[in-house]
Amino acid sequence: MKKIFIALIAGSILMMAGCAPKEVGRSYYPSGKLKSEAVVVNGTINGPAVMFYESGAKMSEATYEGGVLNGKSLSYYENGNKKGEANYSFGALSGVSVSWDESGNETGRAIFKDGLISDK
Numbered sequence: 001m002k003k004i005f006i007a008l009i010a011g012s013i014l015m016m017a018g019c020a021p022k023e024v025g026r027s028y029y030p031s032g033k034l035k036s037e038a039v040v041v042n043g044t045i046n047g048p049a050v051m052f053y054e055s056g057a058k059m060s061e062a063t064y065e066g067g068v069l070n071g072k073s074l075s076y077y078e079n080g081n082k083k084g085e086a087n088y089s090f091g092a093l094s095g096v097s098v099s100w101d102e103s104g105n106e107t108g109r110a111i112f113k114d115g116l117i118s119d120k
Contacts, residue, residue: 022046029054038064053078065090077102089114 025040033054039047045064053059057078063071069088077083081104087095092115099108111118 062088086112091115 022041026037027035029035034052036051038045038049044067048063050061051059058076060075062073068091070090073086075083082100084099086097093112097110101107
């Protein structure tokens, strides 16, 4: 789930690489609806980034530092329920990671340290 989330957000937002220093980059669906929005500094995602379903519902939100995930990352089902929550420390999973089904029931939980599953 985490790899898919990273690929989705990075793939959509990297299209904004031509932005001027410290701007909000946006990408759009062919329909013209907003697909993603992120703070871009010198062509690199640096700050909050949000992706949306074509319906307008929030798909995910994360924070980047120098183009790398750093901080809390959340993904959502189109109905608004949380799909997953993870914490990153400069690109590596760190801390508790939780996933839920579309009804809001927890389906998984793991603890990570330096990107690896930990027992503590």
